[in-house]
Amino acid sequence: MTVAVSSDSMINPRAPGASLKSEFVAFKVNRIVEAASHLFYERGYSSCTLDNVASQLSVTKPFLYSYFRNKEAILAAICEVGISEALAVLEDVLAHQHESHRARLAEVVRKVGRIVIDRQEYVVVYQREMKHLSADDYKRILRLRHSFDHQIGTMIREGVASGEFRADIDPFIAVWIGGLISWIPTWYSPTGKRTADEVIEYLVEAALRLAGAE
Numbered sequence: 568m569t570v571a572v573s574s575d576s577m578i579n580p581r582a583p584g585a586s587l588k589s590e591f592v593a594f595k596v597n598r599i600v601e602a603a604s605h606l607f608y609e610r611g612y613s614s615c616t617l618d619n620v621a622s623q624l625s626v627t628k629p630f631l632y633s634y635f636r637n638k639e640a641i642l643a644a645i646c647e648v649g650i651s652e653a654l655a656v657l658e659d660v661l662a663h664q665h666e667s668h669r670a671r672l673a674e675v676v677r678k679v680g681r682i683v684i685d686r687q688e689y690v691v692v693y694q695r696e697m698k699h700l701s702a703d704d705y706k707r708i709l710r711l712r713h714s715f716d717h718q719i720g721t722m723i724r725e726g727v728a729s730g731e732f733r734a735d736i737d738p739f740i741a742v743w744i745g746g747l748i749s750w751i752p753t754w755y756s757p758t759g760k761r762t763a764d765e766v767i768e769y770l771v772e773a774a775l776r777l778a779g780a781e
Contacts, residue, residue: 596634598624600648603641608688612642612696643704646693649686650711653679653748657718668726669780675719676748676774680767683751691752716741723778733779744774 602623606615617638621628635641656678660671683690697705720738727736747770755766 592634596644599631599634600641600644603638604645604689604692607642607645607692607696612638612692612699639699639701639704642692642696643700643708645689646697646700646704646708647711648689649682649693650708650715652682652686654711654715656682657715661718661722668722668729668731669775669778672719672722672726672778672780673771673775675722676744676771677767679748680751680770681763683748684755684763684766687752687755690749694749694752712745716745719744726778726780731780736779740777743777747773747777 599620603615603620606619606623610619615638617628617631620638620641621631624630631641635644657675660675660678663671663674666674697708700708719741723732723736723741724738726732727734727738751766751770755761755763757763761769
């Protein structure tokens with residue numbers, strides 16, 4: 568029987584209250600997702616088989632089926648990792664009501680930018696291979712992305728109302744900010760001239776300008 572695995576278990580296997588068994592399951596799921604992400608990134612989703620993933624992990628294909636029903640389910644898990652982590656960061660930052668909207672926007676962009684850099688292979692696989700997802704998985708992951716954009720838009724709207732952002736800024740600019748973050752892998756390289764920290768700070772400055780922050 569295939570184990571039901573949520574993105575939360577992949578992201579935070581040591582969540583409060585997690586049992587030793589659930590931590591062990593999450594560890595194995597993480598290993599499968601990590602190995603598959605690297606193979607899909609290097610070879611492409613269509614060119615990679617579950618046999619390749621099993622070989623990479625030195626396990627059998629039935630072992631993979633005990634956690635994922637098929638290759639597409641592994642792809643869905645890969646595609647969901649980045650956006651789920653980004654939403655967790657966003658919700659944590661939004662909870663800091665004592666901070667200004669400007670400070671919270673900067674912190675979200677900074678932390679999510681770091682996720683995108685750290686999860687670069689995952690993000691590239693998501694952007695390149697999402698077309699292979701089932702309609703249900705595609706819609707579900709797209710809803711997560713829309714939730715992120717919507718909450719950023721709400722933050723910008725509240726920032727405009729409080730006078731922290733320019734009055735003529737449309738909350739739709741959240742989509743542009745999200746795009747800036749998600750396309751980091753197209754132009755950032757660990758061997759490039761700019762460090763990850765420099766890239767992230769440029770990103771924060773650009774997002775604040777888009778939001779009309781002084």
